[in-house]
Amino acid sequence: MTDAPSPLSQDMPPQELSARLEQANRQLVQSEKMAAIGQLAAGVAHEINNPVGYVYSNLQSLGTYLTDLFRLTDAVDTAESLEDLRQIRKSIDYDFLRGDLEDLLAESREGIERVKTIIAAMKDFSHTEEEEFRYADLHRGIETTLNVVNNELKYKAEVVRDFGDLPEIECIISQLNQVVMNLLVNAAHAIEESGTITIRTRSEGGFVTLDITDSGKGIEQAHLNRIFEPFFTTKPVGRGTGLGLSLSFNIIEKHSGQITATSTPGQGTTFHIRLPVSQPHSPASV
Ligand SMILES: Nc1ncnc2c1ncn2[C@@H]1O[C@H](COP(=O)(O)OP(=O)(O)OP(=O)(O)O)[C@@H](O)[C@H]1O
Ligand SMILES: [Mg+2]
Known part of the structure; x- marks a missing residue:
């Protein structure tokens, strides 16, 4: 059995404290990711269930239809x-059957395409081994x-893409996906009935910016400077952990970027992210 690590304390040498915080942060990133994937798995199952049902x-x-067609060919x-x-052909309603067969095949192909897209997205999303910065x-x-x-x-929301021309950026894409996911889910939660989420990207010199704007209920001024704190949540107990934004903040910081929020209560919120195209120096993995 290994010894349990001693609790964090302010008397620790700064290097040890920093290493331990770093490790705690890494674990947080990992466990939050697992929790998020677990929560989404239910939603994804629902998404897959529909096309699989009609296929x-x-x-x-x-x-x-094949039984009918065999009757004819036999x-x-x-x-x-x-x-x-001709009588048999008439009795199996051949013209209808032919048209419907084509529709069924087209619809099934579309359903399977949808399932393929969802599975590819899940795969992209769960690259847990991918811990290195790359373009x-x-x-x-x-x-x-x-x-x-x-x-x-x-x-809840119509998603509007206002995409600019972006270069590839040096990043750990699975972690940036996590940030985007947190922001999108928060945006959807902020919208009571129906609204819009706009995703705007731009390239500016050596940086790219990503703005996610929702038409949701907004954030009170008093809360606005607390939202990046770990465990700050206005959601009912059991609904939100309050870790989504603090985690996102850490990830963006690790990418030498900035994340800020502006909000007008009653009108909506914008999260603004700015990231360098290239990391300033040989980057450590998160
Ligand atoms: N787009 C938004 N509109 C309105 N309020 C927001 C928005 N994004 C975040 N908030 C506020 O910030 C708080 C913290 O967000 P954060 O994502 O860190 O935690 P959470 O969503 O409450 O829980 P979790 O993400 O861990 O499930 C939220 O509870 C909410 O009050
Ligand atoms: Mg959240």
Whole structure:
């Protein structure tokens, strides 16, 4: 059995304290990510359930149609006359069957495409081993995240993409995806019935900016400078952990970037992120 680490204390040598905080932060990033993925898994299951449901029922219809079609082709050998064949063709409602077959196949293909997209997004999202900074496409990360949180957003918000021309940026994309996910889920929670979430990206010199604006209930001035604190939440007990934004803050800081929020109560909130295209010096992994 290994010794449990001694509790953090202010008397510790600063280097040890900093190493321990660093380790605690790493664990927090990991456990928050696992919790988020767990919570989303339910939503994703729901998303997959729908296309799988209709592909399954389409397969059943296809089975019935095939039985009818076989009746027709088998009759080629047994029918006494062409007229008999025409009769069978009429009785199976051939014209309808043909049209419907094409529709069923197209719809099933679309359903399977949707499932494939969701699975690809989950894979992109859960690159737990990916802990190194490398150049990646932020827009692709945003699309991946939108696919994962679609279930939380679709009944509440219209998502507007106002994308600029971005270079690839040096980052740990799975962690930036996590930040985008926190911001999108918070935005959806802030919208009571229905509203808009705008995602705006721009490139400015050696930086890129990402703004996520919602038309939700906004944040009171008194809360605005507390939202990045760990465990600060206005959600009911059991709903929010209050870790989403503090975690996002840490991730953006590790990327040598900034994250700020502006809000007008009753009108909405914007989270503004600024990230360097290249990390200033040989970056340590988070
Ligand atoms: N877009 C937003 N609109 C209004 N309030 C927000 C928004 N984003 C964050 N907040 C406020 O900031 C608080 C902290 O957000 P944070 O994401 O850190 O935690 P949480 O959403 O409460 O819980 P968790 O993300 O851990 O489930 C929220 O409880 C909410 O009061
Ligand atoms: Mg949150």
